[in-house]
Amino acid sequence: MKNPYQPYEMKVEEIITESPEKDLKTFYLSFVTDQDADNFNYIPGQFAEISILGIGEAPFGIASAPCEKGMLSFSVKKVGSLTGALHELEKGDIVGVRGPLGNGWPINQLKGKDLVVIGGGFAFTTLRSLVKYIIEPKNRQDFGNVDIVYGNRNPGQILYKKELIEDWMNRDDINIYLTIDKPSEGWKYQVGFVPQVTEKVIKPSQNAIALVCGPPVMIKFTLPVLKKLGFTSDRIYTSLEMKMKCGIGMCGRCNIGSKYVCKDGPVFSMAELEKLPSEY
Amino acid sequence: MSKYIMFGEELLQWLQNLAKESKVLAPVKEEYGYTFAEWDKKSLPGDDYRNTLKPPKDLFFPQHETLLKYEKIKGENPLVEVPDIPEDKRVIFGIRPCDASSLVLLDNIFMGEDYVDPYYEARRSNTLIVSLVCRTRGKSCFCEDLFSTKGSDILIIKVDGNYLVEILTYRGEAAFKGIGSKEADEKIVKKADKLKRTQEEVLDKDIFEKLRTIYDNPIWKQLQEKCVNCGVCTFLCPTCHCFDITDDKRGKKVRSWDSCMFASFTKQASGHNPRPTGTERLRQRIMHKFYYFPEKYHDIACVGCGRCVEKCPVNLDIRQVIEKIRGCLDEKSLSAI
Numbered sequence: 001m002k003n004p005y006q007p008y009e010m011k012v013e014e015i016i017t018e019s020p021e022k023d024l025k026t027f028y029l030s031f032v033t034d035q036d037a038d039n040f041n042y043i044p045g046q047f048a049e050i051s052i053l054g055i056g057e058a059p060f061g062i063a064s065a066p067c068e069k070g071m072l073s074f075s076v077k078k079v080g081s082l083t084g085a086l087h088e089l090e091k092g093d094i095v096g097v098r099g100p101l102g103n104g105w106p107i108n109q110l111k112g113k114d115l116v117v118i119g120g121g122f123a124f125t126t127l128r129s130l131v132k133y134i135i136e137p138k139n140r141q142d143f144g145n146v147d148i149v150y151g152n153r154n155p156g157q158i159l160y161k162k163e164l165i166e167d168w169m170n171r172d173d174i175n176i177y178l179t180i181d182k183p184s185e186g187w188k189y190q191v192g193f194v195p196q197v198t199e200k201v202i203k204p205s206q207n208a209i210a211l212v213c214g215p216p217v218m219i220k221f222t223l224p225v226l227k228k229l230g231f232t233s234d235r236i237y238t239s240l241e242m243k244m245k246c247g248i249g250m251c252g253r254c255n256i257g258s259k260y261v262c263k264d265g266p267v268f269s270m271a272e273l274e275k276l277p278s279e280y
Numbered sequence: 281m282s283k284y285i286m287f288g289e290e291l292l293q294w295l296q297n298l299a300k301e302s303k304v305l306a307p308v309k310e311e312y313g314y315t316f317a318e319w320d321k322k323s324l325p326g327d328d329y330r331n332t333l334k335p336p337k338d339l340f341f342p343q344h345e346t347l348l349k350y351e352k353i354k355g356e357n358p359l360v361e362v363p364d365i366p367e368d369k370r371v372i373f374g375i376r377p378c379d380a381s382s383l384v385l386l387d388n389i390f391m392g393e394d395y396v397d398p399y400y401e402a403r404r405s406n407t408l409i410v411s412l413v414c415r416t417r418g419k420s421c422f423c424e425d426l427f428s429t430k431g432s433d434i435l436i437i438k439v440d441g442n443y444l445v446e447i448l449t450y451r452g453e454a455a456f457k458g459i460g461s462k463e464a465d466e467k468i469v470k471k472a473d474k475l476k477r478t479q480e481e482v483l484d485k486d487i488f489e490k491l492r493t494i495y496d497n498p499i500w501k502q503l504q505e506k507c508v509n510c511g512v513c514t515f516l517c518p519t520c521h522c523f524d525i526t527d528d529k530r531g532k533k534v535r536s537w538d539s540c541m542f543a544s545f546t547k548q549a550s551g552h553n554p555r556p557t558g559t560e561r562l563r564q565r566i567m568h569k570f571y572y573f574p575e576k577y578h579d580i581a582c583v584g585c586g587r588c589v590e591k592c593p594v595n596l597d598i599r600q601v602i603e604k605i606r607g608c609l610d611e612k613s614l615s616a617i
């Protein structure tokens with residue numbers, strides 16, 4: 001068994017600044033050895049701990065999809081010391097990556113179902129991974145219709161703009177609804193908060209499953225809308241964030257009741273969360 | 281497995297033999313109390329030995345430990361390596377049965393199905409546990425069973441000035457091979473059994489499955505009123521396993537004990553804290569030991585060693601906390617501790 005504290009070395013191949021405020025960057029990392037690339041087997045929704053020597057480590061959702069071989073991508077908002085140091089990185093720098101960690105999206109339960117993917121802000125990362133996985137030609141037939149609602153404060157905040165607008169918008173095997181909070185010049189898509197847009201555009205089937213990721217307020221107001229649209233708690237999934245260190249259920253800081261978010265999560269159904277103390 | 285009877289001299293000799301090929305750690309008296317240190321190869325713990333100040337988790341999951349060493353080299357990839365994990369054979373002699381059983385609880389965490397902590401595992405697999413039963417409970421102790429065999433390879437009970445040695449595992453048996461000691465006769469075994477039967481129940485801990493029902497009860501606020509969130513109760517607890525991982529700036533990634541009693545423990549980068557006050561933190565400590573841990577591993581995470589009772593600066597006594605909770609579960613009236 002591998003030492004769970006030992007990171008893979010990865011090289012920064014490309015850095016995309018995602019927002020005009022420059023506080024959001026997406027990092028494309030490549031494995032230094034082919035063997036590492038083969039050993040790192042993950043599913044959408046899992047995360048990894050990225051480390052910079054002398055600074056520390058922090059958890060980030062994996063934004064790339066397993067089919068994107070040999071590399072991983074992460075979108076990081078600058079909020080503190082490690083994220084600050086990540087934002088200073090340049091092409092060619094080396095970082096440590098420990099993972100994959102956590103349970104990931106429940107791929108098997110999603111098979112054969114219509115999916116409603118709802119994201120807000122920079123929490124769209126692992127949802128991007130999931131959609132990318134689903135639209136992979138060899139996987140697409142395993143899933144039903146895919147509707148995506150992705151909201152942001154303004155157009156500048158949207159992650160993966162190029163891919164979303166040039167590719168996803170033009171595909172006929174998914175429907176994507178981009179929305180911004182307030183009207184903005186030149187914006188051709190939806191306007192309004194995620195819950196309202198969801199209510200307007202989503203006509204879910206009986207067995208549809210919703211996957212929701214975003215800031216707490218968005219989740220708070222989206223859940224009642226989903227209930228109204230007929231989603232039962234066992235058909236709504238979300239991914240939680242807690243303060244984490246080890247990522248492997250040992251350091252004791254990320255529990256909600258008897259569940260460790262790092263190991264038993266970060267993805268939970270609302271039905272599971274309703275059974276746990278509301279301490280998150 | 282077998283039981284033997286030994287005189288003090290024989291026991292010493294056996295330990296001295298073990299010390300030839302293993303490092304023997306035993307309770308040694310220091311300024312502030314007993315600590316596990318290299319055995320002096322001549323004496324057995326004195327009558328005033330109750331328990332060590334620091335719990336034995338320190339010998340397997342030390343208070344500070346280097347997980348990785350690294351070196352940054354200009355223009356090259358950094359060098360990251362795992363430090364040597366000591367492989368020498370160890371014997372812990374004179375550990376109390378409560379503490380020995382705490383190791384079995386920690387095994388659930390550090391040697392789980394999905395992840396194994398290699399540092400902890402190496403030390404666990406190299407260490408023989410020889411425990412020594414207390415003659416009576418200390419004033420802060422409340423273990424369920426003075427004679428608990430959980431976690432011990434060998435359990436030693438003092439009976440009539442001699443030592444009844446119970447071999448509990450194959451590892452224990454191997455360490456006892458070739459010793460010409462007498463098998464314990466029926467009389468002495470009966471005597472020990474009688475001691476075991478006469479021990480009284482200290483705390484009735486069967487209430488805990490109902491703990492979830494008082495999660496939102498105001499009792500937690502009341503219980504934590506005098507707690508200063510110093511974390512001593514968790515640092516000294518043999519079953520508490522929380523830790524932090526930090527980079528020192530000089531090439532080491534270090535793991536250190538941490539505590540759920542600190543606000544920073546769960547504070548997120550956004551500033552949001554799911555356990556913002558002492559109330560949530562005390563509830564976490566108690567719920568974890570008596571409800572969450574049992575839910576996961578089918579055993580409560582308190583062995584009754586009494587360290588938290590003894591060392592809490594404001595005398596917040598976990599036994600009283602349990603009694604208050606029992607009262608609350610019985611819907612009896614509450615009064616401040």
Ligand SMILES: Cc1cc2nc3c(=O)[nH]c(=O)nc-3n(C[C@H](O)[C@H](O)[C@H](O)COP(=O)(O)OP(=O)(O)OC[C@H]3O[C@@H](n4cnc5c(N)ncnc54)[C@H](O)[C@@H]3O)c2cc1C
Binds near residue numbers: 056060074075243
């Ligand atoms: C499963 C999981 C997935 C995640 N995925 C992502 C992801 O994909 N992308 C992403 O960007 N993040 C993600 N996060 C969050 C990310 O882990 C944190 O942002 C990161 O840990 C912050 O680390 P840091 O060292 O930069 O911050 P720290 O320096 O550790 O945090 C800053 C600390 O200082 C305090 N602080 C910071 N700013 C202020 C301020 N202005 N005023 C007062 N106090 C302040 C905070 O309270 C915090 O304690 C994820 C988290 C989890 C658990």
Ligand code: SF4
Binds near residue numbers: 518583589
């Ligand atoms: S909670 Fe207190 S009595 Fe129980 S094992 Fe921990 S330190 Fe000992």
Ligand code: SF4
Binds near residue numbers: 512591592594596
């Ligand atoms: S030792 Fe006492 S005061 Fe300190 S955190 Fe524990 S209960 Fe609170």
Ligand code: FES
Binds near residue numbers: 245254262
């Ligand atoms: S991050 Fe350590 S237990 Fe979850």
